[in-house]
Structures are given as structure tokens and as C-alpha cells.
Amino acid sequence: MAEALKRKAPKAAEGERPIDGGARERLLSGMPLTGRARDLAGISTAVLEGGDGPPIVLLHGPGEYAAKWIGVFPDLVRSYRVIAPDMPGHGNSVVPGGPIEADRVLEWLGALIEHTCPNPPALIGQVLGGAIAARFASRHGERLSRLVLVDALGLAPFQPAPEFGRALADFIADPTEDTHDRLWRQCAFDLDRLRDRMGDSWERIKAYNLDRARTAALHATQQSLMEQFGMPGIPEAELDRIAVPTTLIWGRHDLATRLSVAEDASKRYGWPLHVIEDAADDPPIEQPKAFLKALDTAFSHS
Structure with missing residues (x-):
């Protein structure tokens, strides 16, 4: 798996042109947040911000971007000040030099919180974003009000199901519409139902996924983040230092990081675990209502 993640995604296959620069604009159209660029730890970072209330920071997964929270933005901005960045090397946040x-990375996250949050935010990290969030909470828990880990990497070494690993390697090596859908059949519990429910929004997400996967300037940083945060397990001593209230939210059918990993962490650290039915590793996009309900429960408990 490590070797698969080191492969560089090639140029678009013959007959498949890369999506033009309008893919991002189409995806962001109508979202209840404002996009802006912020210089954070020397990294020009694309950030979506909106809503009023207690601040929450949303960190997405590998190869994704802030707009992937599209299914939960409308509800969250009614009650919270939402800050959703494109992480370094993702979306429109390019790291010069790779x-x-x-x-x-942790300095970058600290700068994001400093410049966007008037008081300590709830930090919500999914998959790779979860591993980064956990590492930050271990070192800087006083800067957070709570931590929510969603199908997070880092709680154990990255050992996905074989079928997930093959689909991921194929997409990294050759990001086409076919390999994209084959990967998403592993990321979603029911891709057909997800596509039917999201309609045009799904097509816009898919278009921007492919556009970013074919953007060579992002590959080195994404690989670096996975090697440093996503693939190794965070040492238990470091996880033991997380003192901020922490909650786990997990898709029952996650093939990247099995539910048993979350169950073990819940028992060891006393972190409440909310299992999302009919979801794999992306409950916010696959089961947004159930995810929001779990989030409300997490926020209502100290």
C-alpha cells in the first residue's frame, strides 16, 4: 500500500481532457459560505467561512477539499461559525516545493485557528484530517473546545481491506471516471443510492475530484501528508495526552479503517462512539442527517 501511494497520477488518459478551472466554481455555486485565500504558515490556503455562533473547524480527507462537506454545510451554518479549509496540497491550497x-502542518492548523476563531473551536477531522486533528489536540488541546474524529486515520496503522487498497492504487495510478467510480464503490456503502440522492451535486464533486487528482502540483504534498499522518498509527502515549472532550463518529461499513479500530479506541480512551448505519468511510456525504444527529449529541455532552 505504501508503494501504491507513492505513484504519481499520470496525465489524463487519451480522450479524457482534464476538467477546466470552472469545476471548482460550479461546485461552490450556491453554498452558504464565502471563499477566501489566507496566508497560513506561509501556505496560501483556500478557506470557506460562514455562519454565526461557536466556531467549528472542518478538516477533510486525503485527495479531497473543503467543499466535500457540501451535505452538512446548510445545517451547520445555522448554529455555528463554520471554517472549512482546503488542507495543504489539496483543492486550491498548493504548497510550493511539494x-x-x-x-x-500543525503550525498551519494553529494559524488557521488563530486567524479565524475568536475562541477555541470544535475541531472535526475526517480520515486524514482526523489524524492531523488528533495530533494537534495531543499537543495543543488548550486551543480547542472539543475534538470529533470521523473515520479517522492514525488510530492504528493504515491497513485497508484488500479491495479498497486495489481501488485506491488504481485511481492514484490512472485517475479516470472508471477508476474514480470503482474507488467510490469502496468509499460508499451504496454508491448508486448516493448518486441518485445527490444528482447534479454528485457530478460536480466527481468533476472536481478528477480535476484535482490530475493536478501534478498537489501530488507530492498529499503523499507527504499520508506518509506522516495517515499511514502510521499515532503512538498510544500521544493519544493518551488528548485531554479535550473527544468523540468518534464512524461508518459501520468503513473498509479503509474498520469499525473495530474505533471500538478499541473508544474502550481504551473512554471516547464516546457513534456508529452511522448504511455508511462506509464518508458519513457526512453519505448519511448527512445521521451524521448531524451524532454531531449534535457530541456537542451536547461535555
Whole structure:
């Protein structure tokens, strides 16, 4: 799996042109947030911001971007000040020179919180974003009000189901519409139902997924983040230092990080675990109502 993640995605296959620059604009159209660029730890970062209330920061998964929270934005901005960045090397946040050290990533997150949150936010991290969020909470828990880990990497070494690993390797090596859908059949519990429910929004997400996967400037940083945060397990001593209230939200059918990993972490650290039915590793997009309900429960408990 490590070797698969090191492969560079090639140019678009013959007959498949890369999506033009309008893919992002089409995806963001109508979202109840405002996009802006912020310089954070020397990284020009695309950030979506909107709503009023207690601040929450949303960190997405590998190869994704802030707009992937599309299914929960409308509800969240009614009650919270929402801050959703494109993480370094993702979306429109390009890191000059490619690879980035782990300490600089945590510095970047600290700068994001400093410049966007008037008081300590709830930090919600999914998959790769969850591993980064957990590492930050271990070192800087006083800067957070709570932590929510959604199908997070880092709680154990990355050992996905074989079928997930093959689909991921194929997409990294050759990002086409076919390999994209084959990967998403592993990421979603029921891709057909998801596509039918989302309609045009799904097509816009797919278009931007492919556009970013074919953007060579992002590959080195994404690989670096996975190698440093996503693939190794965070040492237990580091997880033991997380003192901020922490909740786990997990898709029952996650093939990237099995539910048993979350169950073990819940028992060891006393973190409440909310299991989302009929979801794999992306409950916010596959089961947004159930995800929001779990989030409300997490926020209502100290």
C-alpha cells in the first residue's frame, strides 16, 4: 500500500481532457459560505467561512477539499461559525516545493485557528484530517473546545481491506471516471443510492475530484501528508495526552479503517462512539442527517 501511494497520477488518459478551472466554481455555486485565500504558515490556503455562533473547524480527507462537506454545510451554518479549509496540497491550497514537514502542518492548523476563531473551536477531522486533528489536540488541546474524529486515520496503522487498497492504487495510478467510480464503490456503502440522492451535486464533486487528482502540483504534498499522518498509527502515549472532550463518529461499513479500530479506541480512551448505519468511510456525504444527529449529541455532552 505504501508503494501504491507513492505513484504519481499520470496525465489524463487519451480522450479524457482534464476538467477546466470552472469545476471548482460550479461546485461552490450556491453554498452558504464565502471563499477566501489566507496566508497560513506561509501556505496560501483556500478557506470557506460562514455562519454565526461557536466556531467549528472542518478538516477533510486525503485527495479531497473543503467543499466535500457540501451535505452538512446548510445545517451547520445555522448554529455555528463554520471554517472549512482546503488542507495543504489539496483543492486550491498548493504548497510550493511539494513535501511538507509534520510540524509545519500543525503550525498551519494553529494559524488557521488563530486567524479565524475568536475562541477555541470544535475541531472535526475526517480520515486524514482526523489524524492531523488528533495530533494537534495531543499537543495543543488548550486551543480547542472539543475534538470529533470521523473515520479517522492514525488510530492504528493504515491497513485497508484488500479491495479498497486495489481501488485506491488504481485511481492514484490512472485517475479516470472508471477508476474514480470503482474507488467510490469502496468509499460508499451504496454508491448508486448516493448518486441518485445527490444528482447534479454528485457530478460536480466527481468533476472536481478528477480535476484535482490530475493536478501534478498537489501530488507530492498529499503523499507527504499520508506518509506522516495517515499511514502510521499515532503512538498510544500521544493519544493518551488528548485531554479535550473527544468523540468518534464512524461508518459501520468503513473498509479503509474498520469499525473495530474505533471500538478499541473508544474502550481504551473512554471516547464516546457513534456508529452511522448504511455508511462506509464518508458519513457526512453519505448519511448527512445521521451524521448531524451524532454531531449534535457530541456537542451536547461535555
